[in-house]
Amino acid sequence: MRVEVISSVNEARADRFTHRTAIVIDVLRATSTIVAALQAGSSGIYTVETVLDARALQRPADLLAGERFCRKIPGFDLGNSPDEFTPEMVQDRRIILTTTNGTRGLHKAVRADHVLAGSLLNLSACTQAALDLRRDIVLLCSGSHDEFALEDGLCAGAFVAKLQAGSPDGLEMDDFAAAMLGFYRNSTGQLYETLASGATGRRLLKLGMARDIKRCSQLDSSDIVARMQGGMLTRG
Numbered sequence: 001m002r003v004e005v006i007s008s009v010n011e012a013r014a015d016r017f018t019h020r021t022a023i024v025i026d027v028l029r030a031t032s033t034i035v036a037a038l039q040a041g042s043s044g045i046y047t048v049e050t051v052l053d054a055r056a057l058q059r060p061a062d063l064l065a066g067e068r069f070c071r072k073i074p075g076f077d078l079g080n081s082p083d084e085f086t087p088e089m090v091q092d093r094r095i096i097l098t099t100t101n102g103t104r105g106l107h108k109a110v111r112a113d114h115v116l117a118g119s120l121l122n123l124s125a126c127t128q129a130a131l132d133l134r135r136d137i138v139l140l141c142s143g144s145h146d147e148f149a150l151e152d153g154l155c156a157g158a159f160v161a162k163l164q165a166g167s168p169d170g171l172e173m174d175d176f177a178a179a180m181l182g183f184y185r186n187s188t189g190q191l192y193e194t195l196a197s198g199a200t201g202r203r204l205l206k207l208g209m210a211r212d213i214k215r216c217s218q219l220d221s222s223d224i225v226a227r228m229q230g231g232m233l234t235r236g
């Protein structure tokens with residue numbers, strides 16, 4: 001089995017996904033929020049790129065969620081903070097989500113045979129699902145504003161470490177995957193600090209959202225596998 005890591009949506013050429021399982025990563029915060037929403041009982045999450053698309057897709061019982069400039073979109077039910085997605089709010093409800101980077105990342109991966117949403121929260125569950133699908137794996141770091149984001153690279157490195165541990169016959173990897181593996185190994189025990197030190201983390205801290213960074217750094221706190229099926233992310 002081989003794993004490759006793509007550093008940002010800008011680098012995500014369609015042909016890199018063919019015949020692969022894609023794990024799309026946006027630790028701060030879209031894919032962490034998707035995992036939290038499914039954990040809280042949402043029946044599924046549609047990701048769309050624009051506010052207009054979100055409103056057009058909404059059916060009467062659906063919730064609109066997402067952010068622009070890290071803030072909840074006016075008129076929407078929910079923002080992009082995992083803690084907002086409680087069972088009281090989202091149980092058995094479909095959610096239409098639009099965020100700056102994560103939703104773009106998920107759309108870039110559509111050519112893959114299978115698309116999973118990965119985060120630190122569901123690292124082990126998502127890794128096992130990807131191994132079970134028996135395809136080469138591509139990890140797409142959604143990044144932030146078209147650039148590489150530290151927290152996504154860290155999470156990609158954590159996935160590479162888990163995939164390696166779960167591949168008794170060995171795991172081939174590209175150079176960027178090897179670099180992110182080294183980065184993750186050097187950050188052991190400092191997940192929160194590393195997340196908080198990147199550009200997105202600093203932006204969220206300035207806005208008083210340290211709690212979101214804490215939540216998004218909770219390694220393996222969920223056994224949710226978030227899988228794209230028929231355009232919607234559901235419990236896989």
Ligand SMILES: O=C(O)[C@H](CS(=O)(=O)O)OP(=O)(O)O
Nearest residue numbers: 028029030099100101102144
């Ligand atoms: O809401 C977020 O955490 C980010 C906003 S940004 O990266 O600071 O623009 O959006 P996401 O799509 O979850 O990365």
